[in-house]
Amino acid sequence: MADQLIRAAAAEGGIRAVGVITTRLTEDARQRHKLSYVATAALGRTMAAGLLMASSMKRVGSRVNVRVKGDGPLGGILVDAGLDGTVRGYVGNPSIELPPNAKGKLDVGGAVGDGYLYVVRDIGYGYPYSSTVELVSGEIGDDVAHYLMNSEQTPSALVLGVFVGAGGVTAAGGLLVQVLPKAARDEALVATLESRVSALSGFTPLLQAGKTLTEILNDLLGDMGLTIFPESQMLRFHCGCSFDRVLGALKILGEAELQDMIIQDDGAEATCDFCGRVYQASSDHLAQLIVDLQTESSISG
Ligand SMILES: [Zn+2]
DSSP: OEEEEEEEEEETEEEEEEEEHHHHHHHHHHHTTTTOHHHHHHHHHHHHHHHHHHHTTTTTTTTTEEEEEESSOOOOOEEETTTTEEEEESOOOOOOOOOOOTSOOOOOOHHOOOOEEEEEEOHHHHHHHOEEEOOSSSHHHHHHHHHHHHHOOOOOEEEEEEEEEEEEEEEEEEEEEEEEGGGTOOOHHHHHHHHHHHHHHSSHHHTTOOOOHHHHHHHHHHGGGGGGGGGEOOEEEEOOHHHHHHHHHHOOOOOOHHHHHHHSSSSEEEETTTTTTTEEEEEHHHHHHHHHHHHHHHHHH
């Protein structure tokens, strides 16, 4: 099934639910960054969480950045997800592998370690809204739910999953169910949702059993006046980097440094952290940047 996001509501608008299937974009990230099994699970869960969080933003162009900074061997995760359905991300140490945890699952919590979750919501103008919480388990789903409850005061149940085998990612995605302010004081409703979501035996087994997002939401909220919005949104791994941006970044280094690169390396190579794309700037490109810098300084001087 294609990567997609669907939105739903229940309990007369008191409940908001969003589901994502991110199998292909997680496999795309795995190949781009040559991710190990545990790194694929960690980045895949964080990308799904980012897309779920971005889906509640209203303004076109809105994005959410999710940074997981732990003291474990993975060395951090950074994800940038947009309301437009695009996502990109990377981890500090893509090749680390750990033995399975006590439940026999990929040990994402062990790879992440203890630390913090930073979230920045950027609606495209003015100051972005940012907030930080301590990691609960490093398993990502718990951590993001804890963030949504404590920093955004929205009771939220979240399930995220990535299944990666020898041939790559065969199932990935997640589900976010939130109780909106009009119903947030309804403790019985919040408790019912939490117990139902935690009773889901993970998300990937449902996808692997052939369930669609619609069916999963129906199983979960079908008796609560569920409305599934008909438009599903396509999701994909996409990075907005370009050769022009790389040149812009090189220019900031200044004339002396650029001169050095021409003499010592006959050019410069830059790799985009987010998507792994490699850019080559020749000595001619660097020489042109120096000319630009000189022109600018003579105009401003
Ligand atoms: Zn890029």
